[in-house]
Amino acid sequence: MSIVGFFRKLNIRKILLRIVLIDLAVSLAGYALYRGASGEEETVFLSAAAEVTDIEYAVSAQGVLQGRNQVDVGAQVSGQLQSLKVKPGDKVKRNQLLAEIDPLPAKNALRQAVVKVEQLNAERDATLHKLKLAESNDRRYQELGSTEAVSKADQDKARFELETQRANLVSLTAQLHTAHVKEEAARIKLDYTRIFAPMDGQVLAIVTQEGQTVIADQMAPVILKMAQLDTMIVKAQISEADVLKIQSGLPVYFTIPGDPDRHHDAPVDAASPSGTTGENSKAVFYNALFDVPNLENRFYTNMTANVRIVLEAKKGVLTIPVAALGDRREDGTYSVRVLGEGTEVRTAYVEPGINNKVRVEIRSGLQAGDRVVIGERGGVEGV
Incomplete structure (x- = not known):
């Protein structure tokens, strides 16, 4: 045999060997697919143990901490x-001085009110003297009228003067009353230039700075914000789907981001x-409210x-994952698949x-330790 013939025969053998190997691989793959399709492969269950644990059913919500009594001091x-x-x-006590507004305009207004009262008092005193004189003249003229020593015109003039002084006294008395009211209002306005703490508490923020002008004609401008922080109030936003479950007295607990x-x-x-x-949806929320002591001063407003x-x-109590529950029956029980030895599975209710x-x-x-099926995959696996 020639060398060329030898190598040609060798290549043919290699080709035939490759064909045989490929055919074998295809056959094995087909067999594997056949077994998988026919269900011959063993079913694998994911399982979890029934355990004795603590369990709670709770509504979760995000809330904000605020001072129990929070006020704007204006x-x-x-x-x-x-x-x-x-x-x-700063911590402050009730009636502690917090701020002062320039008192000079209020002092000037009070001085003017006092002067007006003094002026009207003087006018009233003078009118009283005139009234006494008019009463004396009227009495004398009326007595002399019976003797015809004075004319009827003089009698009428004396009576007119008497009535005039009486009217003047009534008018001045009313003016004096108004002046006293204005004086009192001026004193109150002067007192208002000194702003005092309405309660014990802590200053949260300064809104108006020294040197700024405040206008109180229509509404009281805010000078600072303060609150009582010994007790905080938590406002937790509850969805409308859960709000009907919330009742007074239910236990609640919370954590803060700084101490989770x-x-x-x-x-x-x-x-x-x-x-x-x-803000970005039509969902409706309701506030669940509860107080919490702040004795360690760990809580801040808006936290x-x-x-x-x-x-x-x-x-x-004995618990299992919810995923293990099967169908619900009329009596309220549920079916649960429980693993036995090996791959044995039984149904429990x-x-x-x-x-x-x-x-x-x-x-x-x-019972505690029973393994319940929560899913299927591939050998028995536990979680």
Whole structure:
């Protein structure tokens, strides 16, 4: 055999070997597909154990912390803010001086009111003297009239003077009363130039700075904001889908972003009946309100609170993942698939309790340690 013939025969053998290998691979793949399609491959279950745990069903909400009593301290007179006696963060007592508005215009107005009162008092005194004289003249003229020593015209003139002085006295008395009212109002306005704390509390913010002019003709301009922070109020936004579940007295706890591991507990005080809509949606929210002590001064106004209002809760009860629940029966029980040894699966019927959409309490039908099916894949896997 020639060398060329030898190599030609060798190449043919290689080609035939490749064809055989390809055919074998295709056959194996087809067999695998056939087995998968025919269900011969073993079903694999994802499972979880029934465990004794604590469980709660709660409404989650985001809230905001505010001072229990929060007020805007304003000016009741117009003028230049002459001085501020406090700064943000200061603790103040009721009736403590907070700020002063330039008192000079109010002092001048009071002086004018006092002068007016003095002037009217002097006029009234003079009128009283004139009245006494008119009464004396009238009495004398009336007595002389019976003797015809004076004319009827003189008698009438004396009587007219008497009535005039009486009317003047009434008018001056009324003017004097008005002047006293204006004097009192001027004194009050002068007092209003000194702004005092309406309650014990803490200064939150300064709104008007020294040197600014405030105008109080239509509404009281705000000088500063203050609040009582010993007790804070939490306003938690509850969706309209959950608000009917909220009742006074329900336990609630919340955390703040700066200390997420610490729970702060309180009872719900009330749910506000007035709703508000979201900024970028038509969803309606209602405020659930509750107080919380701030003895450690850890809470600040407008701080975010992550709130959970507990509707139901139990400790140390048997629970399983909600994903394990099957169909609901007429008697209220649910079917649950339970793994036995190997790949054995049996069906149990359980009575559920608290369901928080993640885990569900099992009152009967299972025991701690039972493994329930929560899904299927490929060998038995547990979670």
